[in-house]
Amino acid sequence: MTRSIHETAVAAVLRGTPVVPGVGYAKSIRPGPRPTIATDAAVIPESERESQLASFQRAAATVADRLGDRAACASGAASEVLAANAAMARDRGWLAAASKLIASGSSANAATAGATDKFATMFTKLGGLMAERVTDLRDVRDRVIAELVGAPEPGVPTPAVPSILLADDLAPADTAGLDPSLILGLATSLGGPTSHTAIIARQLGIPCVVAVAGLDDVPADVDILIDGSTGDITVAPDPAQAEAAVDAHRADAAKVARWAGPGATSDGHRIDVLANVQDGASAQSAASNTAAEGVGLFRTELCFLDRDTEPTVSEQTHIYSEVLDAFAGRKVVIRTLDAGSDKPLRFANHPDEANPALGVRGIRIAAHDSGILDRQLDAIAAAAVTSQAQPWVMAPMIATAAEAESFAGKVRERGLTPGVMIEVPAAALLAEQILTHVEFLSIGTNDLAQYTMAADRQSADLAALTDPWQPAVLHLVARTAAAGTAVTKPVGVCGEAAADPLLACVLAGLGITSLSCAAAAVSSVGAKLASVSLDDCRRAAAAALATADPAAARAAAAAILR
Template structure:
């Protein structure tokens, strides 16, 4: 909230733009925008042949320094922010990108133009591939800018530190920028690009910053303009009435304070039990999540220990990392997801072949087809961590598409005395959930990928943001189908995608028969508090009603009418 009145406040000329809501809450203050990026050279400076080896080394050193800084930030961050920063650090030193730059220097280009040449080459390739690879374009452009700044002895590009609580507006944000935001100074966030499951959205949810993406007309709003963002409705008011804006902020703050007092356990107002769990990916994130009222861990992402490695981590190394999470949530439910790599998260040591469309290629459990040892060693590490901590984790595989895959995975898991399950991210798995449940003990629905694959829409595309909205009736129909299959055989079905972080949608999911909801730690209290205000009958009525709607907006409206 801002302080004294300004000239803009004295004569408000309010108008609004609309985007896709991501993180609920209201933020009000002057707009700030990211600092200008370094200029990308249009032409190369000719480097003499006898100086090219030195120029190549200068390019490699700049990229290595950028990677080092990002890795250092990853080590200080937790949760999704840490994972994204680690992936970007690996991208800064990607052999293919570095090789393209070195090749350009070998032809006489200077290092800065070589960075642009290599980036343009990979951006074109990522755009053609689409899907998750297209999501990395913003990340790669950010890496290029940071390398150019390093080569030019310029400050790192990024978001300025505001002197007062402000609203950050941007075309899009690099993960490194989003992960470093101070939620006490950046009280709202809106972008004109991105989607509801983009890196920006996921990190903003972890930080608890009201967030809106894919907002048309946002680029015309100048820095310094007073704006109010409503992360629940997607509405961005430009130069609103100051008293109305402040009242909205205070009302939102009061609601958030009430939510913060929620102490669990998860249940509806009439006593129907629902596990409210946290998504984590390392020991630090788990310890932070333990300070919330989360009943356990519904999604332990294990990628972090793999992504920045040239060689596969040993069983002992993995077991040590997994034990940190199991220890933090001793005596509670912990669901471990096996390695979800490939596509936008390549493994340096897995010898991935080039693919025409990596998002539809060898990722998740499919890596095990050609590298069975990677899966087996990870399961050995999980079993070792379980034994050392006297825990009984559940273990699930990502990207399962057939019952045969589920059967093979379940056999490997049970062989080690662990409880097997699978993720429902592929529409085929949702449709055949009953057959998959013949082989596993639980399902966990990943709504981010399920929405992307169901709607055939890149989740990073601003033009397609409405299609990847988790409120899409087609997506909810598949969720309902999978939940019904679980209920028929009395096996738990959870949701661990970003949909579970939306308090209103969480109630609808419970109405479908979902038995657990797992979200970023910052969202746990909001989901639990909302669930405690409604009955199971209300949830079921809302669930039935949204399946008859034809758009996300209609589904939200119908649910709000029944759930408050």
């Protein structure tokens, strides 16, 4: 008879895609059960339908408020995800679909499930970033149903002792609520290296591996050693070897903690190490608790996403001033509104699109309503005056030199420094032309990998394709960096690739001038750069470019840099 993995006496090593470096060793836990979803077709009497509707509306409002409150207390990507899920629980289309089912005789429980199935099917058919929302939507469904039936809120239990969390996948709302002092590692059988779960785990500093084959066979309450640098999950490891791995990681972590900047290789080649932020609170935390030299990516979406109306120029000015004040006198790069696709604006009248991931998002919104961009730039300019700062401003989803030229003109009219993001392969191929119009480039490796490899970044089956170590992606980064070097203009990376210390060294070797990452990763990136020479970085970059797959690229670089 075949023995299950937890009945095997010897250690078993599973492998997945490494996402957040670090080592953890503890017993495994798994998320608790989700609420039971009504499947009966019983018709609710007409006399009870009004009360069923009221119960549904109260439950949806409670869940939305709860998620919104958590978003207000969180920061960075966690805050964005929680705010987006709160908005989903308030979505008029979803609420109307459930209300219609209740009016026709479905129970509140069944209507919640039915409306969710309708939208999940639609999102899945759309694919891309919209398909990523299905996990979020089903999480909202489960929370509403739990509220309806009086069950505990679903999700990850709070362990009594430090543990390793194993799951098929996690809703971003669950990941955002994890306590790094109790969750020492996270492994999932689904997901990709740039999924919301991975991004939040990096922000929290929790070692993370995704797309782990065979993980579903590993139960709770077994010893697990996770290595977020290699992607190895060891089930029932030798205790002495596991403790030695943890001790070695702690020694490395102590060295990282002593790094105080500025960013540079061991031979003095400067590489700015910056933080990704999303609001004043996250900027103040990054400025106070890390050696970040500035902000390389200020995501401005948070003040737009959960709004029925566009925030005023005055409101935006206040938000932007908080970030500029937190890093007074230092570099702050502000990304203009990156909405559309999986982050629709209620007030922007987004068109219905067959494939929103390739549709009207980012800078393309300005083609339909230039006022949104104009007012945002007015607010940034006003914040620059009150803060006595000179922020750099960049646009997302630029695909042509003409788009870059148009955006740069608007930015310069307001006395600001223009740049653009390189997320579309066409922009990387035209970097030389684009740089004739702007002063800097910033590479968003998450979308660049997704669009280069034609692979949904949320798909576990395609996780290897969206790995930022993909040689094709690295070649586009190298081309973009070379274009900047040729005209002495900076080219940074602000995608999740910048948070991988090993890959950060490769990026430096490719000619990247700044790295912007989650605040939790700033010290590890800076410390790793300080331990290697620029020549080491260049040799590692050349070795990675010469490979044919991400695993080989990672191994080739590691052989030189470790």
